[in-house]
Amino acid sequence: MGLVHLSVACAVIERAGCVLAAQRAPGRPRSGAWELPGGKIDAAESAEAAVVREIGEELGCTVRALERLGRRTHAYTDLTVTLIPIRCEIVAGEPAALEHAAIRWVPIEELASLDWSAADVAVIGDYIAGRFGSEGANTKVDRAGTAEPREVPALAHPARCGS
Numbered sequence: 001m002g003l004v005h006l007s008v009a010c011a012v013i014e015r016a017g018c019v020l021a022a023q024r025a026p027g028r029p030r031s032g033a034w035e036l037p038g039g040k041i042d043a044a045e046s047a048e049a050a051v052v053r054e055i056g057e058e059l060g061c062t063v064r065a066l067e068r069l070g071r072r073t074h075a076y077t078d079l080t081v082t083l084i085p086i087r088c089e090i091v092a093g094e095p096a097a098l099e100h101a102a103i104r105w106v107p108i109e110e111l112a113s114l115d116w117s118a119a120d121v122a123v124i125g126d127y128i129a130g131r132f133g134s135e136g137a138n139t140k141v142d143r144a145g146t147a148e149p150r151e152v153p154a155l156a157h158p159a160r161c162g163s
Helices: 047-059 108-113 118-132
Strands: 004-015 018-023 038-040 062-068 072-075 079-092 102-107 139-141 147-149
Touching (some): 102 108, 108 118
Antiparallel strands (some): 062 079
């Protein structure tokens, strides 16, 4: 019997040089790990529609999908997940942790310091590399989720994250 395979849209919600991270709630698979918020793409639903719906359900705010980023697939022991990350902006409301233990605005240069869910590790690594370039990224996130600091110039505009 093969593993269950889920296609999941995840939101890379940006604000003032920061990205919104969500911590999985206790009692759920992979509880305590950080993830990009989002969820399963329903049948006949686009990834963009799924991320807008899921963010409304999970965070109580409305986002606009801006750009699809590179998809990544990860095999856990119990299921395989294909993450489709989508850059988003908030267009109404403020995010709240309705289904997560916590949410947090994280400066882009500090993203690799969180304990990410294994499926999110490659997505975060891709995002950091895309933001800073492969030579300029301040951190490298490997498949095991280990972050290795690198020297980089400071951002032109220091991050001022929302609460």
